[in-house]
Amino acid sequence: xxxxxxxxxxxxETAVRDRPFAKEILQKFPKARIVEIHDYxxxxxxxxxxxxxxxxxxxxxxxxKKDQFVYDGSRFVxxxxxxxxxxxxxxxxxxxxxxxxxxxxxxxxxxxxxxVNLDDYFAATxxxxxxxxxxACPLYLCISYDTDLxxxxxxxxxxxxxxEFCRGREGELEIEIRTKSANxxxxxxxxxxxxxILAWSLSPESVCQLYERKxxxxxxxxxxxxxxxxNGWRVRMCIDPILAIQDWRAQYAGLVEAVAEQVGLxxxxxxxxxxxxxxxxxxxxxxxxRSPVDLYYRNWKRELGTVTHPEVxxxxxxxxxxxxxxxxxxxxxxxxx
Amino acid sequence: xxxxxxxxxxxARPWIVRLGLKKPSxxxxxxxxxxxxxxLLVTGVGKVxxxxxxxxxxxxxxxxxxxCVINIGxxxxxxxSIALGTVFLANKIEEAGTGRAFFPDMLVRHPFLESALVTVxxxxxxxxxxLAGPVLYDMEAAGIFQAASCFVTADRxxxxxxxxxxxxxxxxxxxRIEELVEQAADAVLDFVNALPDVSLDRRCVLxxxxxxxxxxxxxxxxxxxxxxxxxxDWAIAYRLAGKxxxxxxxxxxxxxxxxxxxxxxxxxxxxxxxxxxxx
Numbered sequence: 001x002x003x004x005x006x007x008x009x010x011x012x013e014t015a016v017r018d019r020p021f022a023k024e025i026l027q028k029f030p031k032a033r034i035v036e037i038h039d040y041x042x043x044x045x046x047x048x049x050x051x052x053x054x055x056x057x058x059x060x061x062x063x064x065k066k067d068q069f070v071y072d073g074s075r076f077v078x079x080x081x082x083x084x085x086x087x088x089x090x091x092x093x094x095x096x097x098x099x100x101x102x103x104x105x106x107x108x109x110x111x112x113x114x115x116v117n118l119d120d121y122f123a124a125t126x127x128x129x130x131x132x133x134x135x136a137c138p139l140y141l142c143i144s145y146d147t148d149l150x151x152x153x154x155x156x157x158x159x160x161x162x163x164e165f166c167r168g169r170e171g172e173l174e175i176e177i178r179t180k181s182a183n184x185x186x187x188x189x190x191x192x193x194x195x196x197i198l199a200w201s202l203s204p205e206s207v208c209q210l211y212e213r214k215x216x217x218x219x220x221x222x223x224x225x226x227x228x229x230x231n232g233w234r235v236r237m238c239i240d241p242i243l244a245i246q247d248w249r250a251q252y253a254g255l256v257e258a259v260a261e262q263v264g265l266x267x268x269x270x271x272x273x274x275x276x277x278x279x280x281x282x283x284x285x286x287x288x289x290r291s292p293v294d295l296y297y298r299n300w301k302r303e304l305g306t307v308t309h310p311e312v313x314x315x316x317x318x319x320x321x322x323x324x325x326x327x328x329x330x331x332x333x334x335x336x337x
Numbered sequence: 338x339x340x341x342x343x344x345x346x347x348x349a350r351p352w353i354v355r356l357g358l359k360k361p362s363x364x365x366x367x368x369x370x371x372x373x374x375x376x377l378l379v380t381g382v383g384k385v386x387x388x389x390x391x392x393x394x395x396x397x398x399x400x401x402x403x404x405c406v407i408n409i410g411x412x413x414x415x416x417x418s419i420a421l422g423t424v425f426l427a428n429k430i431e432e433a434g435t436g437r438a439f440f441p442d443m444l445v446r447h448p449f450l451e452s453a454l455v456t457v458x459x460x461x462x463x464x465x466x467x468l469a470g471p472v473l474y475d476m477e478a479a480g481i482f483q484a485a486s487c488f489v490t491a492d493r494x495x496x497x498x499x500x501x502x503x504x505x506x507x508x509x510x511x512x513r514i515e516e517l518v519e520q521a522a523d524a525v526l527d528f529v530n531a532l533p534d535v536s537l538d539r540r541c542v543l544x545x546x547x548x549x550x551x552x553x554x555x556x557x558x559x560x561x562x563x564x565x566x567x568x569x570d571w572a573i574a575y576r577l578a579g580k581x582x583x584x585x586x587x588x589x590x591x592x593x594x595x596x597x598x599x600x601x602x603x604x605x606x607x608x609x610x611x612x613x614x615x616x
Contacts, residue, residue, distance in 0.1 A: 001533050002446040009428065009443050033451055035428050035440070043440050048486040050442075050493070057444040292542050297574035299611070 003057045006095075007112070007155075010060040011035045011043045021116040021156075022062045028155045029060065039063070044092070044109045051289045054110035055097055065089070065115040069124030070141070082140035082174070084132040088125070090115055090158050091147040096180060097213040099293045100241055103146060105282025112147075114156050122165055129172050138174040138195065150179035150198075153186040160186070163193050170195045178238065180212065182220035184228045192232035197269060199236035200225045202259065204251035207243055211295065218255070222262040229267045237263075240274030240337065242317045243295070244309070249320055256324040265329040273318050274337035276300075277308040338402040339529060341377040341409055342391060342485075344477050347514035348410050349379050351522045367394050374534070376400055384432070384456050384480030391484040404534050405493045406485040408478055409525060411501035411514055412454065413461055415469035419450075419500055424521045425473055427454035427496035432479035434458055439482040442492035447528050454478050454496060462506040473498050495532070497525055542576045543569075543583075550587035554610075557591035558603045568607070571614045586613060 010032045016022045017036070026032070037043055040063035073085035092113040093103055104110070115121075125141065132139045143149060149158045159177050166175055178199040187198075203211075205218045216224075228235050237259060245251060259265060276295070278286075280302055287296045301310045308314065318336040325334055343349045349370070352358065358370035358377050367390055368379040378394045380387040394400055412425070426449040430439040433455050443451070452471045456479035478496050485494050499521045501509055543551070551572060555565045575583055590610050595602060 002531065003444060004446055011440070033428065033443075035453070037429075037438065037440075042438055046440065046491065048490045050490040053444060053490070053492040054442060059443070292573060292577055294574050294577040297570040297577065299571070299615070 001056075006058050007032055007060045008057065009033045009035055010062060011037045011040065011111075012062045013037055013040055013064060016062055016064050016116050019064075019116050021118055025060070025062060025114060025116070025156050032060065037061075040113055044107070044111060044113055047108070049108045049110075051104055051108065051110045052291060058093070058095075059111045061111055061113040062116055063113055064117040065120065069121045070128045073142075082137055083134045084137050084139045085142075086128060086139060087142040087145040088121060089146050090118075090121065090143060091149060091152065091156065093146070094148045095151045096148060096215045098180075098215070099211040099213075099290075099295050100243070100276055100278075102278050102282045104290060105278070105285035106146070112152070114152075118158075118161055125165070125173070129169070138170075138172050141173065141175045142178065143175050144178045148179050148181060150177060150183045150186065151181035153181075153183050157186070160190065163187065163190055163196050166193050166195050176236070180215045180221065182216040182224040184224040184231075188227065188231060192234075194234070197234050197236050198225075198228050199238050199272070201238045201240060202255060203239070203243070204245075204255045206251055207245060210245070211243070211293070218258065219262075222258060225259075226263045229263055234269045235263070235267065236269050236272060238272040238274070239321055240272055241276040242273060242321055243276060244298075244313065244317060248317070252321050253324050256321065256328075260328060265325065268329070268333070270333040270335060271325055271329070272335050272337070273321055275309050275314050275317050277306050277337070280305050280307050283307040338400065339375050339405040339407060339532065339534065340394070340400060340403045341375060341407050341529070342380060342387070342477075342481055343377065343408070344380055344382050344387065344410050344475075345511075345514060346379055347511040348518050349377055350515050351519045352377050352409075355522060355526065361399060364399070365393065365397060367397070369394055369397070369400070371399060375529075376403065380477060380481070383458075383476050384478075386480075387477035388480035388484040391481050392487065395485070395488040404489065405495075405532055406481070406489055407495045407497065407529055407532075408481050409497045409518070410475060410477065410499070411509070411517055412498035413474040413502050413504045414471055414500040415463075415466045415474070415504060416471040417465035417467065417503045419471050419503075421500055421502070422517055422520050423500045424449045424524060425452045425454070425471070425498045425500070426450070427452060427473065427478065427498060429453040430478045430482055430496060431455045437479070439479060439486075440491060441482070441494045441496055442490075444492050445532065448524055449497065449528075454498060456480065460506075461504050463504050465503040465505070473500070474504065493532075495528075497521075497528075542573055544576075546584040547572060547576070547587070550584040550591070554587045554591040557594050558606055560603075560607075564607065568610070571611055575614045586610075 007029055014036050040061045070086050070088050129139045143162050153159050174195045176197045176199050180201045208218050300307045341352055353370055356372045356375045358372040360370050370377040380390040426447050428443050428451045452473050454473045457474050461474045499517045501517050
């Protein structure tokens with residue numbers, strides 16, 4: 001089939017068309033056809049959409065977020081032991097297409113929404129900093145949550161803006177930018193920031209190929225991570241989800257080895273480990289919406305509204321990877337979900 | 338199957354001829370034409386008749402295989418610099434009466450111009466407006482979109498419009514309408530034929546013989562609904578792993594059940610099957 005290129009069309013809320021950040025994004029797509037809309041929800045939330053087909057040629061939606069600029073942390077996410085854990089939604093959906101990703105079960109649409117009213121986010125974050133529960137700890141904000149911001153940085157430079165926002169706010173704000181991208185080069189000219197954590201999600205190359213469509217290869221991610229370390233950034237490694245693929249022990253041992261060689265385990269701020277877990281409703285939606293992938297038909301356990309591994313398997317997976325890391329880095333810097 | 342939807346018979350005639358469509362003996366009072374891989378519906382003028390007839394047509398058993406709805410028809414255009422006969426694909430459909438907007442997904446390449454299309458209650462006779470851009474006007478698309486969305490997703494709906502006038506109120510003869518559609522027909526047909534005719538059920542990884550063996554197994558082991566779903570998942574995972582002889586394995590378990598089996602026998606058989614399919 002002759003698909004249109006990704007982002008061939010930009011659906012732009014009339015109210016944001018003249019905002020500088022919207023213009024900056026649209027400049028990256030000079031050939032995109034602009035369709036004016038009143039509210040992004042009339043495109044993004046409409047019924048009768050086919051996520052799988054849309055993923056073959058996703059469109060860009062530029063909008064203003066009207067409310068909820070800061071959310072309290074989800075039970076599915078590691079909070080890095082910070083009691084002031086919050087996240088925001090600067091963009092909805094992701095340029096990548098991972099089989100295990102909950103976004104495909106959460107949203108009806110595969111199109112990418114970019115909220116362009118950054119000033120409103122900054123104001124809300126200022127407010128959240130002031131009223132955070134534990135004043136002794138900084139507000140811990142994940143900004144790349146329902147998306148992969150660094151993957152989209154060349155188009156929408158959110159990370160750069162937030163890193164700039166973080167300057168001078170050490171002790172009161174800490175942000176995590178999680179990514180699977182190999183796009184550190186987009187930030188390489190910036191001074192490293194002590195209250196910014198760049199977190200890379202890594203998987204063995206076989207998992208990248210099988211379940212992480214459109215993502216960069218492991219070697220590219222490692223190269224990007226090593227570049228960030230060299231430039232003095234605080235870098236986190238996330239191996240989440242650890243998947244019980246064929247020969248998984250050798251695959252994950254190989255992954256740890258590759259990180260040790262190319263990035264250096266001692267150079268990492270910390271490591272987050274996790275296993276597959278997903279809200280049961282999202283999981284059901286994915287099974288209905290997407291072409292079948294063996295992951296969706298495994299013998300998962302359903303408990304408390306979550307689809308995950310049976311406990312024994314869960315333990316086995318995390319303990320194994322933890323053991324690979326333990327002898328080579330401070331175990332206190334390894335956190336498992 | 339692809340369903341072409343038009344408002345008027347002169348818009349239908351070029352397709353009936355080109356695609357060799359025939360009127361079936363019974364179509365529940367609808368003006369439907371059927372052919373190999375294509376069907377055509379004539380709705381009449383206006384968004385309400387169009388919506389009602391599209392919904393009724395898509396409920397016909399003859400059209401149960403429709404995966405794609407393509408509205409083809411003439412339209413008015415506010416921009417006089419756009420030549421009559423120009424073909425557009427609508428990327429936005431506005432319903433003038435309610436102010437609502439609908440968006441067919443623009444996923445596939447096409448050779449046409451694109452524009453917003455406004456569905457109005459009565460013909461617009463304002464004359465050309467050079468400031469309006471190529472805004473198009475018709476009387477059916479918003480109704481068709483809303484009705485068709487109950488049956489097919491937005492990526493499987495396409496709204497192709499041929500400019501017939503510049504809102505100057507002149508009457509169009511049947512021959513002229515047919516001529517305009519005929520002129521666009523080659524390009525439109527190339528586009529329609531290239532559209533994917535994908536199945537809506539992507540979960541059909543199991544073969545017919547697998548399905549039969551599963552039914553037999555569920556009956557033999559007297560599986561509950563939940564257990565049946567679980568076994569089906571194992572079977573799908575087995576197929577996705579590229580393993581063969583699924584039906585044989587399932588049948589073997591079904592046939593090996595002893596007379597007067599107990600609940601414990603069935604539980605053991607299920608456990609064994611799970612292990613066998615996973616390894």
